Amino acid sequence: MAKVVKFYETGAPEVLRFEDVEVGEPGPGEVRLRHVAVGLNFADTYFRSGIYPVPLPSGIGNEAAGVVEAVGAGVSDFVVGDRVTYTGFTNTLGAYSTERLISAAPLIKLPEGISCETAAAMTMRGLSASYLCRRIYPFQGGETILLHAAAGGVGLIVSQWAKLLGLNVIGTVSTEAKAEVARAHGCDHIINYSHEDVAKRVREITNGVGVSVVFDSVGKDTFMSSLDSLKRRGLLVCVGTASGKIPPFDPAILARKGSAYITRPGLADYIADPAEKAELVGELFGHVAAGRIRIEINQRYALNDAVQAHRDLEGRKTTGSSIFVI
Ligand SMILES: NC(=O)c1ccc[n+]([C@@H]2O[C@H](COP(=O)([O-])OP(=O)(O)OC[C@H]3O[C@@H](n4cnc5c(N)ncnc54)[C@H](OP(=O)(O)O)[C@@H]3O)[C@@H](O)[C@H]2O)c1
Numbered sequence: 001m002a003k004v005v006k007f008y009e010t011g012a013p014e015v016l017r018f019e020d021v022e023v024g025e026p027g028p029g030e031v032r033l034r035h036v037a038v039g040l041n042f043a044d045t046y047f048r049s050g051i052y053p054v055p056l057p058s059g060i061g062n063e064a065a066g067v068v069e070a071v072g073a074g075v076s077d078f079v080v081g082d083r084v085t086y087t088g089f090t091n092t093l094g095a096y097s098t099e100r101l102i103s104a105a106p107l108i109k110l111p112e113g114i115s116c117e118t119a120a121a122m123t124m125r126g127l128s129a130s131y132l133c134r135r136i137y138p139f140q141g142g143e144t145i146l147l148h149a150a151a152g153g154v155g156l157i158v159s160q161w162a163k164l165l166g167l168n169v170i171g172t173v174s175t176e177a178k179a180e181v182a183r184a185h186g187c188d189h190i191i192n193y194s195h196e197d198v199a200k201r202v203r204e205i206t207n208g209v210g211v212s213v214v215f216d217s218v219g220k221d222t223f224m225s226s227l228d229s230l231k232r233r234g235l236l237v238c239v240g241t242a243s244g245k246i247p248p249f250d251p252a253i254l255a256r257k258g259s260a261y262i263t264r265p266g267l268a269d270y271i272a273d274p275a276e277k278a279e280l281v282g283e284l285f286g287h288v289a290a291g292r293i294r295i296e297i298n299q300r301y302a303l304n305d306a307v308q309a310h311r312d313l314e315g316r317k318t319t320g321s322s323i324f325v326i
Contacts, residue, residue: 005096005306008057010050013310016060018303023099026072030101033084036116038095039063040301040309040322041124041153042217042242047093048310051245059094060306063087065110065119066326075104083110085119087127089268096306098326108281113289121321122157122288122295124267128239129157130280131270132215133165136237136263141166143212146202146229148222149242150187151178153321158215159186160293170205172198172222174316181319185294193221199228210234210258220244232258237265296320 004021026032044060046052065085068078078084086092086106094100110119132154133139145162149155150171162169163186171187173179179190191201202211210231216222219241226236238246254260271277287293299322301309312318 002097002099003303004059004094004098004100005061005303006057006059007048010048010053010056013048013307013314015048016306016310018306021097023101026070026075026101028073029075029103029105030072031068031075031078031104031107032070032099032101033064033066034069034099035064035066035095035097035326037065037120037326038097038303038324039087039120039124040299040313040324042240042313043124044096045310045314046241051241052090054090054093059096061095061097062089062092063120063124064095064097065116065123067116069099071104078104078107078109083116084108085110085116085123087124087267089266096303096324098303111285111289114285117297117323117325118288118295120323121153121297122284125153125321126157126284126288126293126295127271127280128154128267129161130284131265131267132158132237132239133161134280134283135270136265137213137235139165139167139212142168144168144170144206144209146170146172146198146211146214146216146226147187148172148193148214148216148218148226150182150185150190151319152217153318154217154239155182156185156296156320157293161287162186164287164292170202170211172218178319181296185296193225198222198225202229206231213237215239217241218243219246223247223249227253227257227260230258230260233261234258235261235263237263239265297323299323300325 171182172193214226217240221243298320
């Protein structure tokens with residue numbers, strides 16, 4: 001019998017239930033996938049807590065890698081035995097499972113050099129880093145960026161990629177241990193935002209100029225200091241809201257912050273076009289397979305430890321990527 005994690009009401013990690021499930025045979029356009037590893041992403045907590053509303057009961061998780069066990073009618077791109085990975089949004093919910101049926105559309109074939117564990121640790125986080133570094137801003141090399149939560153899953157990949165682009169990286173972290181991790185993955189400067197004034201430190205580091213781009217996945221707690229860290233006509237990229245939603249603001253504030261730009265991007269809009277998705281996947285897999293970007297799996301859990309895994313992620317106890325090993 002396959003196992004699945006579901007939730008029947010939104011709330012704290014304890015709403016997650018570990019259950020048996022009958023998977024059945026794939027319908028037209030679907031495959032049956034046996035998961036080898038499943039990604040644990042901060043976005044999963046938004047679904048669980050209700051920040052991203054979904055009809056209940058619901059499966060959870062949007063990233064996993066495994067082996068195709070059966071293919072439905074009309075599936076021509078995959079055969080039994082293929083190793084694949086996927087990520088998505090509401091279209092892929094249900095990744096926290098040992099086996100599942102899934103549309104073949106979001107599946108990506110894994111090359112030889114990339115294991116299922118690595119894939120589950122980077123398909124969402126790495127593709128996000130890919131579009132953040134390669135699509136959001138026309139980096140020429142030499143720019144300085146501010147990267148919040150630099151020791152996190154997305155953070156460690158973005159910092160390494162930013163160095164490949166020749167950027168100067170200022171990373172924020174909440175502890176000295178995380179500072180070491182972030183430094184080891186390319187951050188040139190570290191600000192501990194649990195006790196340092198971020199905007200003031202950024203001005204010191206940049207000789208008063210500010211940064212070209214801020215990647216802010218923290219949200220509520222950092223929004224204002226992120227705006228205050230930008231150089232004139234800089235770009236604030238609101239990547240996520242780990243500390244809570246950003247309160248409504250008057251766009252006139254952007255004029256007062258040096259004619260700043262703001263974007264709130266989502267991965268789905270950068271991988272909707274199959275050709276663009278293939279390009280971003282190709283760049284990511286190329287960097288990882290060649291060892292130019294290391295995917296750090298610093299937490300491994302069993303699927304029936306999903307409650308603890310969510311507590312750890314929300315409790316800021318993790319660094320790098322977290323996965324469930326099936
Ligand atoms: N827009 C997109 O396309 C996209 C795609 C993927 C991920 N994301 C976003 O990127 C962010 C990172 O995702 P991830 O899965 O890699 O998670 P993560 O960065 O590994 O974990 C979140 C980190 O945020 C920091 N943080 C700051 N304030 C926090 C608070 N009040 N509560 C909890 N954490 C807090 C913590 O680092 P410190 O202890 O160092 O502060 C924590 O470790 C998330 O916001 C996620 O939603 C966005």
